[in-house]
Amino acid sequence: MILQLQRVQVGAALQRRDQNPIKGNPHFSLRSTIDPIDTVNHIIYTRGVIESFRHKGLEELYSTGKSRRIGSESIGKCARILQLLELADKPEDLNIAGFRFHGLHSDPKRWSVRVSGNYRITFGWSGGKAQEVDFEDYH
Numbered sequence: 001m002i003l004q005l006q007r008v009q010v011g012a013a014l015q016r017r018d019q020n021p022i023k024g025n026p027h028f029s030l031r032s033t034i035d036p037i038d039t040v041n042h043i044i045y046t047r048g049v050i051e052s053f054r055h056k057g058l059e060e061l062y063s064t065g066k067s068r069r070i071g072s073e074s075i076g077k078c079a080r081i082l083q084l085l086e087l088a089d090k091p092e093d094l095n096i097a098g099f100r101f102h103g104l105h106s107d108p109k110r111w112s113v114r115v116s117g118n119y120r121i122t123f124g125w126s127g128g129k130a131q132e133v134d135f136e137d138y139h
Contacts, residue, residue, distance in 0.1 A: 049086050051126075054134035058082065058121070070135060074115050078135065081113050081121050085133070091125045112138070 053059035057069025062082055070078055084094055091111045095101040100114035104122065110132075112120045120138055124131040 049088065049129055050082070050133055051129040051131045052133070054132045055136070058133055058135050074119060074135075077115050078121065081115065082133075085121075085123065085130050088130070089128070091123075091130075 050062065053062070055069075057067045058078065060067040061070060061075065061078060065079075067075065081094070081099070084096070088094055091103075092101075094111070094113055098114075100112075102112055104110045104112055108124055108126070110122050110124045112122045114120055115135070118137045119135065121133065121135055122138065123133045
């Protein structure tokens, strides 16, 4: 299976290495070209595992790499969770320490991953694809 690599940037624009005048310098550091605080750089591997969204902000983050519908304190972790959800073969693949992954009592079955505080990303799973991915405060 071939994965398509897509660079997603959240925050200020990342300066590219080929635009740097000291490109040939062996002491060149890519970190020196990045705005230190307001740049978050995520790589999302897409293969079409996420089938549908309930939350428009998550859909916007997934397709464009940025969203004003999700708070700045949550956007980085949401992007990481979407990245892992894209790579998952089954819901249990998101059972990672710190994510507080658990199944919800609902029909059809849904799962939850903690983002921060009471905020969670919830999703259903059918036919090897995540469905109706939502960002919610369900407490």
